[in-house]
Amino acid sequence: xxxxxxxxxxxxxxxxxxxxxxxxxxxxxxxxxxxxxxxxxxxxxxxxxxxxxxxxxxxxxxxxxxxxxxxxxxxxxxxxxxxxxxxxxxxxxxxxxxxxxxxxxxxxxxxxxxxxxxxxxxxxxxxxxxxxxxxxxxxxxxxxxxxxxxxxxxxxxxxxxxxxxxxxxxxxxxxxxxxxxxxxxxxxxxxxxxxxxxxxxxxxxxxxxxxxxxxxxxxxxxxxxxxxxxxxxxxxxxxxxxxxxxxxxxxxxxxxxxxxxxxxxxxxxxxxxxxxxxxxxxxxxxxxxxxxxxxxxxxxxxxxxxxxxxxxxxxxxxxxxxxxxxxxxxxxxxxxxxxxxxxxxxxxxxxxxxxxxxxxxxxxxx
Numbered sequence: 001x002x003x004x005x006x007x008x009x010x011x012x013x014x015x016x017x018x019x020x021x022x023x024x025x026x027x028x029x030x031x032x033x034x035x036x037x038x039x040x041x042x043x044x045x046x047x048x049x050x051x052x053x054x055x056x057x058x059x060x061x062x063x064x065x066x067x068x069x070x071x072x073x074x075x076x077x078x079x080x081x082x083x084x085x086x087x088x089x090x091x092x093x094x095x096x097x098x099x100x101x102x103x104x105x106x107x108x109x110x111x112x113x114x115x116x117x118x119x120x121x122x123x124x125x126x127x128x129x130x131x132x133x134x135x136x137x138x139x140x141x142x143x144x145x146x147x148x149x150x151x152x153x154x155x156x157x158x159x160x161x162x163x164x165x166x167x168x169x170x171x172x173x174x175x176x177x178x179x180x181x182x183x184x185x186x187x188x189x190x191x192x193x194x195x196x197x198x199x200x201x202x203x204x205x206x207x208x209x210x211x212x213x214x215x216x217x218x219x220x221x222x223x224x225x226x227x228x229x230x231x232x233x234x235x236x237x238x239x240x241x242x243x244x245x246x247x248x249x250x251x252x253x254x255x256x257x258x259x260x261x262x263x264x265x266x267x268x269x270x271x272x273x274x275x276x277x278x279x280x281x282x283x284x285x286x287x288x289x290x291x292x293x294x295x296x297x298x299x300x301x302x303x304x305x306x307x308x309x310x311x312x313x314x315x316x317x318x319x320x321x322x323x324x325x326x327x328x329x330x331x332x333x334x335x336x337x338x339x340x341x342x343x344x345x346x347x348x349x350x351x352x353x354x355x356x357x358x359x360x361x362x363x364x365x366x
Contacts, residue, residue: 001025003121004062005071006055007032009219010144011244013176014137015071021133022122029061032222036061041332043091048080049303050223050330051216056088063097069121074103078278079308140175142245143188147171150195152240155232156206159199165229167194204235207350208294212241212287213301214280214309217330219244224301225336227328227343231299234347239295241287242280265290272315281308285315292321296350299343304331324349 004027005015012028019026030036032054040057059070070092074085082103089101102121104113118130147168154164171191178184209231217223218240228238246261265286273285288298300316302309313327326346328339 001069001121001123002027002067003069003071004029004059004065004067006058006062007220008216009221009244010172011141011219013144013172014141016176017140018118018133018137019122021136022118022125022129024122027062027065027067029058029065029067032058032220037222037332043095045087047305049306050332051214051220051303052080052084052088053332054216054220054223055084056091059088059092059099059101060095060097063092063099068099070099070101071117071121072101072103078276081279136181138245138248139181139184140178141248143175143184144172145243145245147175147188147191147195148243150192152228152232152238154195154198154200155229156235156237157200157202157204159201161233163198164195164232167191167198206235206237207296207347207354208237208239209350210239210241210287210291210295210298211301212280212284212298214284214303214306215242215247217301217303218242223303223330224328225330225334225339227299227301227339230340230343231347234344236347239291241283272319273312277308277311279306279308281312284309284312285319288316288323288325289319289321292323295323296354297324297326297346299346300325300327302327302329304329304334324353 002025003019005012007029016026016028036057037050037054038057039060040053040055043060044053044056055072059072062070072085072088074082085101085103089099092099092101102117104117115127115130115134118134119125119127122130151164151168158164168191171187174187174191175184178187211218211228211231219242221228228240231238262283265283267286268289269282269286272289273282276282284300284302288300291298298316300309300313302313316325316327324346326342328342
């Protein structure tokens with residue numbers, strides 16, 4: 001059995017570690033490119049969103065590399081995610097690929113679904129080996145996210161632009177190669193220390209912009225036009241609403257501290273939206289309300305045709321919290337140059353807004 005899964009940021013790293021420990025051949029498709037998107041768009045039903053197109057393109061690339069068992073996330077909510085697996089499997093069969101597409105029920109069965117599927121794929125490996133492999137994979141995921149949080153703080157203030165990105169790329173490679181907990185911890189600490197030592201412009205007080213929206217486009221840089229790196233280059237500190245290691249902690253496991261982050265976000269959204277509308281729409285509204293006093297602005301990422309995020313977009317424009325919001329619709333028809341132009345204009349607006357607020361504060365003090 002040759003297993004693969006679509007790219008979504010660096011989620012391939014824990015999957016690769018899990019299957020390596022279980023002796024299962026894992027085939028990693030190429031990092032997402034325009035070819036991936038073109039492949040997916042060519043064979044997708046009309047009107048489907050960029051997460052469907054990108055993941056389908058990845059599945060085709062993986063099948064071309066010899067993968068015969070393809071794992072994708074699934075769900076039973078209002079979002080069309082629950083239909084992806086069956087439709088994509090049918091598309092692959094129509095193209096002549098002899099592959100099995102297995103959905104991991106991230107909404108309804110959670111950790112039990114992941115455990116059962118990995119056991120099936122591994123040829124009924126003992127539970128202790130499966131638990132050990134998953135634990136190591138999740139540790140790698142947590143290391144990636146901890147390093148990325150530091151990168152987000154360094155990008156806007158580094159003296160030599162691109163230094164943090166270069167270190168981050170090396171860190172990802174080193175974390176991917178780490179074969180035991182000691183090596184993993186050493187790599188994480190080493191690269192965080194290197195990032196902390198990057199020369200910075202101490203006079204800069206960067207804008208803080210939250211990034212929220214649909215799960216896939218938040219986490220897959222190619223689908224969102226590398227928007228986090230671009231904001232960092234413009235001198236903006238990014239605060240992304242979702243990290244996969246945190247999402248797995250709150251979604252797969254009981255939280256020992258009794259804190260449910262999703263419930264906190266939902267409570268914040270309730271004055272404007274009282275129930276789940278599918279996907280991450282409820283969370284997008286809540287993130288704006290919750291962080292209105294903390295952030296200078298919000299970038300809202302949404303796949304074109306994504307109904308939950310379209311609903312959230314319209315609600316976010318009319319809340320009492322007047323923090324500026326820029327919605328970026330992600331699709332293969334949208335050019336990165338146009339997105340960057342809008343992003344630069346948005347950052348200019350936030351700079352003027354901060355200066356005006358600072359001027360009023362000084363006038364009041366005088």
